[in-house]
Amino acid sequence: MKFLPNRTHATTLLPARTMTLLRNWTLVPGAIAASVLFGNLPSASAAVGDSIVIEAGRIITQAGEDIVDGVIVITDGRITAIGAAADVEKPWDAPVMGGPEFTVFPGFIEAHTNNGMDRPNENLDVTPFLNVRDSIDPVNFFFEDCKRWGITTLNVQQGNNTVVAGNGRVVKPVGVTVEEMTIRPDFGFKISISPKSGKSRATQRQTLNRAFGDLRSDLESQVESAKLDEELAAREALGQGREREAEEGEGRAMTGSGWKVEGLERIKRSEIDEKVLPLLEMVEGRHRTFLYCGAPMDVQTAIDFATENGLLAKATLVLDASCWKAADAIKASGLSVVLDSNMVHIEVDPITEEETETFVPSVFAEKGIPFALSSANSSTNSLWFQAALCVGYGMERTEALAAVTTAPANILGLGDTVGSLEVGKAGNLLLLSGDPLDMTSWVEFTIIDGVKIYDRSKDVRNRHLLYGVEPRGTLAIESTASETPSKIEVDGEVTEEAKGEPVEEVAEEPIEEVVEETTKKD
Amino acid sequence: MKTIFSLSAFVLVAPLTAFADSPQIVGDAPAAPIEASAPVEAAPVKFVISADAIYTAAGEMIEGGTVVISGTTIAAVTPGGESGEDGLHVAAITPGFVELSPRINLADYSVEESGEIMPTMRATSSMDLYDKRWERLLNSGTTTVLISPTAEDVVGGLTSVLKTGGDPTVEARVVLADATLAGSFGSHASRGNHAVFGRPTDHFSRRPTTRMGTEWSQRKAFYDTLAAIGNVDRQFAGWDIMESVLNGERPYIVQASATQDIRTAIYLKEEFGIPNMVVDAAAEAWREPGLLVRSGMAVILPPFDAQGRTAIDNGFLAWNSAKLLDDLEVPFALSSHGSASLNGRLSMQAGYAIRGGLSFEDALAAVTITPARLAGVDSRVGSIEVGKDADLVLWSGEPFAATSRIVGVVLNGELVTK
Numbered sequence: 039m040k041f042l043p044n045r046t047h048a049t050t051l052l053p054a055r056t057m058t059l060l061r062n063w064t065l066v067p068g069a070i071a072a073s074v075l076f077g078n079l080p081s082a083s084a085a086v087g088d089s090i091v092i093e094a095g096r097i098i099t100q101a102g103e104d105i106v107d108g109v110i111v112i113t114d115g116r117i118t119a120i121g122a123a124a125d126v127e128k129p130w131d132a133p134v135m136g137g138p139e140f141t142v143f144p145g146f147i148e149a150h151t152n153n154g155m156d157r158p159n160e161n162l163d164v165t166p167f168l169n170v171r172d173s174i175d176p177v178n179f180f181f182e183d184c185k186r187w188g189i190t191t192l193n194v195q196q197g198n199n200t201v202v203a204g205n206g207r208v209v210k211p212v213g214v215t216v217e218e219m220t221i222r223p224d225f226g227f228k229i230s231i232s233p234k235s236g237k238s239r240a241t242q243r244q245t246l247n248r249a250f251g252d253l254r255s256d257l258e259s260q261v262e263s264a265k266l267d268e269e270l271a272a273r274e275a276l277g278q279g280r281e282r283e284a285e286e287g288e289g290r291a292m293t294g295s296g297w298k299v300e301g302l303e304r305i306k307r308s309e310i311d312e313k314v315l316p317l318l319e320m321v322e323g324r325h326r327t328f329l330y331c332g333a334p335m336d337v338q339t340a341i342d343f344a345t346e347n348g349l350l351a352k353a354t355l356v357l358d359a360s361c362w363k364a365a366d367a368i369k370a371s372g373l374s375v376v377l378d379s380n381m382v383h384i385e386v387d388p389i390t391e392e393e394t395e396t397f398v399p400s401v402f403a404e405k406g407i408p409f410a411l412s413s414a415n416s417s418t419n420s421l422w423f424q425a426a427l428c429v430g431y432g433m434e435r436t437e438a439l440a441a442v443t444t445a446p447a448n449i450l451g452l453g454d455t456v457g458s459l460e461v462g463k464a465g466n467l468l469l470l471s472g473d474p475l476d477m478t479s480w481v482e483f484t485i486i487d488g489v490k491i492y493d494r495s496k497d498v499r500n501r502h503l504l505y506g507v508e509p510r511g512t513l514a515i516e517s518t519a520s521e522t523p524s525k526i527e528v529d530g531e532v533t534e535e536a537k538g539e540p541v542e543e544v545a546e547e548p549i550e551e552v553v554e555e556t557t558k559k560d
Numbered sequence: 561m562k563t564i565f566s567l568s569a570f571v572l573v574a575p576l577t578a579f580a581d582s583p584q585i586v587g588d589a590p591a592a593p594i595e596a597s598a599p600v601e602a603a604p605v606k607f608v609i610s611a612d613a614i615y616t617a618a619g620e621m622i623e624g625g626t627v628v629i630s631g632t633t634i635a636a637v638t639p640g641g642e643s644g645e646d647g648l649h650v651a652a653i654t655p656g657f658v659e660l661s662p663r664i665n666l667a668d669y670s671v672e673e674s675g676e677i678m679p680t681m682r683a684t685s686s687m688d689l690y691d692k693r694w695e696r697l698l699n700s701g702t703t704t705v706l707i708s709p710t711a712e713d714v715v716g717g718l719t720s721v722l723k724t725g726g727d728p729t730v731e732a733r734v735v736l737a738d739a740t741l742a743g744s745f746g747s748h749a750s751r752g753n754h755a756v757f758g759r760p761t762d763h764f765s766r767r768p769t770t771r772m773g774t775e776w777s778q779r780k781a782f783y784d785t786l787a788a789i790g791n792v793d794r795q796f797a798g799w800d801i802m803e804s805v806l807n808g809e810r811p812y813i814v815q816a817s818a819t820q821d822i823r824t825a826i827y828l829k830e831e832f833g834i835p836n837m838v839v840d841a842a843a844e845a846w847r848e849p850g851l852l853v854r855s856g857m858a859v860i861l862p863p864f865d866a867q868g869r870t871a872i873d874n875g876f877l878a879w880n881s882a883k884l885l886d887d888l889e890v891p892f893a894l895s896s897h898g899s900a901s902l903n904g905r906l907s908m909q910a911g912y913a914i915r916g917g918l919s920f921e922d923a924l925a926a927v928t929i930t931p932a933r934l935a936g937v938d939s940r941v942g943s944i945e946v947g948k949d950a951d952l953v954l955w956s957g958e959p960f961a962a963t964s965r966i967v968g969v970v971l972n973g974e975l976v977t978k
Contacts, residue, residue, distance in 0.1 A: 166882070180628075381902070382901075386692070393692060393696070416866030416867070418864070418866050418908075419866070423903075424960055426963045429962075429963040430913055430956065430961075430962065430964050430965040430967075431965055432956075477912075477915050477961055477962055478914060478915055502868070503867070503868045503878065503879055504880055505878055505879075505880050506847070506878030
């Protein structure tokens with residue numbers, strides 16, 4: 039498999055008719071079109087025992103030193119061997135891809151996104167009973183872009199315009215059903231500390247407090263009434279002179295670091311309103327939460343809220359660029375953060391109008407706060423670009439690369455499976471035409487779980503963006519000077535015309551015609 | 561040129577006359593070895609900047625060299641030289657960027673309702689030089705811009721070339737007053753307009769209301785100009801400005817984004833033999849390269865977009881457009897439409913053009929010397945040469961790489977640092 043230089047791509051453009059065909063295919067259910075275009079046909083998936091060997095001139099493992107002339111063996115979707123070509127035994131029957139011209143890098147990880155859903159926000163305020171499973175659209179163009187720019191793991195959460203949102207999910211951008219895409223189902227909840235549209239900060243906080251406060255008082259009264267029921271049953275049994283049938287031990291005592299309702303073991307979990315049950319599980323520390331802060335003033339509120347309700351151990355802050363100002367409070371809380379795709383915060387002095395620019399990721403890097411970058415997911419603003427800008431602003435290259443691979447993996451608790459290229463981890467990697475932070479590098483192949491799910495040479499849309507369609511008139515310029523006259527000569531000599539065979543018409547230069555038209559209108 | 565001022569009654573005109581009267585250099589003028597190259601010892605050396613690489617946009621890259629600035633101009637560019645003793649040392653130096661389509665244009669965004677053919681209007685009359693966008697542009701490396709009236713009129717008026725910094729007066733910042741004439745094709749010139757019949761008359765009750773009307777108005781303007789030449793009875797306000805376009809004294813920069821509008825612009829150029837025409841926001845210039853090459857028009861490309869679409873008339877800008885134009889030897893400039901954001905600024909546009917296949921040197925030219933030539937100010941700005949204005953961009957690494965940052969900007973010999 040060889041990397042085709044740009045020029046080759048240009049000349050191997052699909053003929054116009056094929057392009058039309060491809061375009062028509064999008065009329066077929068999008069899922070099929072997407073899988074045809076991107077080669078993720080069922081046949082491409084790895085069967086049990088399947089191995090693939092990846093060779094590269096350079097492997098950036100994100101787990102120690104880079105490997106020069108390295109080899110990676112992926113079996114059943116997991117990396118089973120990685121190292122210098124001389125040290126790794128390649129299965130004799132495994133297909134080999136890559137080559138010395140490639141740089142291999144772990145798949146990028148998007149620590150938090152609202153993209154890829156039908157609608158990211160819900161009208162209702164407190165909706166922990168909802169699930170993004172029902173909203174993720176596997177054939178959303180966003181996931182196609184993820185393959186194209188090398189994002190292999192994504193944490194999809196509901197939007198920030200919420201109070202308590204539905205259950206999130208960690209997915210890979212592969213598959214035509216949500217189940218196929220899923221890496222971690224029912225993964226965390228978004229909680230917004232910043233006001234949802236139409237609310238003030240006070241009402242937002244009130245709604246939040248009430249959600250958890252109501253839960254607490256409801257549980258307490260449920261326990262209370264259970265106690266009364268028990269007492270009544272005991273008294274009744276006593277009055278009737280019989281042994282009371284014990285119903286204890288069916289519920290579970292409340293755990294976690296936040297507030298507790300004593301005697302919750304009296305209540306069966308199935309008796310608790312399923313609409314608020316996830317809130318209880320959050321308080322018990324059983325769910326991750328992603329606390330959105332749209333302004334620095336929200337950060338301390340978020341930390342206090344997380345502490346009161348026992349969310350701290352599994353909480354991550356999702357921050358607006360301005361929140362760098364609260365970095366000290368964040369550092370003290372020990373929380374990890376996901377940064378906004380806008381990495382430069384500009385503050386305008388209200389009197390002098392002086393502008394102060396702050397490059398946000400550097401603040402978190404200097405304070406030693408675990409942070410992940412996030413992308414707006416486009417060619418110009420994808421994770422590689424975000425990391426590159428960090429280097430431009432003076433961050434260590436290793437730290438910038440970590441912020442789009444190992445750091446988000448660790449923040450999501452997936453550090454054991456993704457984020458770096460090591461034995462035992464998922465075979466998620468990119469074959470790049472150059473260094474991941476280089477302007478001229480492209481993702482040539484994306485591999486997820488050892489399966490090639492993206493091949494740039496087959497990416498029609500990328501080709502269209504890069505080269506347009508075949509520009510009209512290009513050939514005309516090149517040919518009019520030399521080729522066309524000689525063709526005419528040939529036509530003149532050849533006797534085929536006399537035989538009555540259709541003479542191949544020399545393409546007329548359309549430009550000339552048009553000029554005539556223009557002059558006519560005078 | 562002279563009569564416009566007598567026709568105009570604007571207050572700003574008086575100081576501008578001084579510039580207009582001095583000989584104007586339009587087009588590919590050689591870098592004039594004027595005063596600054598003379599006595600280097602006599603003029604106080606202001607400061608010396610050394611760099612690992614100096615990309616001059618006027619010949620070979622100088623590996624390890626110094627730029628000596630004296631007053632407001634470049635006094636010397638030398639390989640080697642004492643690096644960073646008392647002066648500044650950076651990884652790389654490029655010329656300050658020149659942007660022909662900054663879209664910073666007017667403090668008050670408005671549609672001029674006095675008419676559609678307004679050659680005597682001046683963008684400078686409407687500039688707010690205290691606007692923060694100037695400073696943002698300067699900090700992002702853009703030191704010279706061409707400011708135009710909006711494209712809402714068929715013939716919008718006169719543009720001027722200004723520095724993005726310095727004292728906030730037009731006189732202090734102007735490089736070339738009344739540099740070019742601005743025109744418009746496509747939907748913008750007719751946007752919102754409607755016929756006068758059937759509804760209350762407002763300032764949108766005017767022509768043209770379609771692309772056809774825009775084209776008609778353009779052609780009528782030039783026919784009227786031809787008629788006005790030598791016939792006092794047919795002269796109208798600004799006919800001589802139109803004439804200066806017809807005889808090539810002044811470039812005509814027209815906005816046209818979609819292929820059909822670029823075509824229309826080309827036909828106008830050919831019909832009236834307009835010698836010096838530049839098509840701005842030409843997203844779809846790549847679609848009909850044969851026509852473009854034949855026309856001899858220069859191109860200003862709009863900013864690149866992730867999905868290929870541009871804001872004006874939804875033109876599709878293929879990412880290799882710059883490379884294609886370069887291969888066709890069509891003179892072209894890149895533009896950011898005034899974005900100073902990290903992703904949109906002019907230096908990033910050069911980076912995206914490189915991602916689309918353009919060579920580094922050609923990308924550099926497309927944001928420096930080529931736009932300077934197109935605006936007729938290449939004798940003063942656009943490259944690092946002795947005698948030219950000391951407008952420099954200082955880099956932390958390889959210019960235009962995503963991993964590099966602009967660490968300083970020199971404007972008129974003054975260091976501007978964020």
